[in-house]
Amino acid sequence: MKCAVLLSGGVDSSVALRLLKNQGTYDLTAFYLKIWLEDELAHMGECPWEADLIEARAVCEDAGVPLEIVSLQREYWERVVSHTLAELRAGRTPSPDILCNERVKFGAFLERIGSEFDKVASGHYARTVEEDGLTWLLRAKDPVKDQTYFLSHLSQEQMRRVVFPIGHLTKPEVRATAAAMALPNRARPDSQGICFLGKIPYNEFVRFHLGEKKGSIVEQKTGRILGPHKGTWFHTIGQRKGLGLSGGPWFVSGKDLERNLIFVVHTSEADEVAGREFLISGLNWIAGAPSGQGLSVKIRHGEKRVPAVAESVAEGCLRIAMAEPDRGIAPGQYAVLYEGERCLGGGIITQAL
Secondary structure, eight states: OEEEEEOOSSHHHHHHHHHHHHHTOSEEEEEEEEOOOHHHHGGGSOOOHHHHHHHHHHHHHHHTOOEEEEEOHHHHIIIIIHHHHHHHHTTOOOOHHHHIIIIIIIIIHHHHHTTSOSEEEOOOSOEEEEETTEEEEEOOSOTTTOOHHHHTTOOHHHHTTEEOTTTTSOHHHHHHHHHHTTOTTTTOOOOOSOTTTTTSOHHHHHHHHHOOOOEEEEETTTOOEEEEESOGGGOOTTOOSSOOOSSOOEEEEEEETTTTEEEEEEGGGGGGTOEEEEEEEEEEESSOOOOSSSEEEESSSSSOOEEEEEEEEETTEEEEEEEEEETTOOTTOEEEEEETTEEEEEEEEEEEO
């Protein structure tokens, strides 16, 4: 059985490769996906892909596994970046990493390799289980590193082909395994940020494509102008940092695109604008829709899940009611539903209620 291994040059995917190699179950080929947009953005920051590729080659040579480079830059732009920019321009809060997994890593890449490989493995912190002919996505052993939020829009067809070799390990265990295996990149630090940006600041990327459109930051409660902003697309609901305002802490509570305004609320008054309910659409269920019992929800990547109730209000639209309020419910965000350890899938927030 042949398995394609997505190798980034980082420790997680490298440990995943070596664990599969040691198991001896698969005929392995590693693939480095080149999606870095360095041609137009090189002037903004350091280009990481050459260093990544050096590490990936060293890991493959050490493991005796062939490495191939696949360029998916065009697909990344068309399927992820253009959508991200359109969402930002429309005042919404997109999640490029969810789109990357759905449309590129387990989308365009699977299209590229076709039926030549039976499985595709990655260094994501997640697990799968087979039950009644379906493949379910399970949370990782490490609740902090768990990446099921970013995998929540994979289809059943995609899920049947994926392998997550490190999902049963915590991050410290992965590091310890890398050291025990004497991997060439065992001491390499974790990468941060959106995958195609490398070390480019996110705001610089947005500014390059959308420019600036100066407006006012307004206190929601009083209507008082507190300062300027350089574009509504630089800010998201719930944001607390980077506002440049005195007398805080403040956080973003809303936007008015027509008047080019950002509304903020003082943290001491956060409870007044925090919400519990919202609508989601664009639903994707990996192996089955929610049963309605024992649900929890995430509206952003992280360890925290909140008990919730989901109710169908229209075809393809759910009303989500959380057990506790959140001041960062933003249209465009993904809401991901769980039943116990199972990540069911979810949808895109269309409206806070």
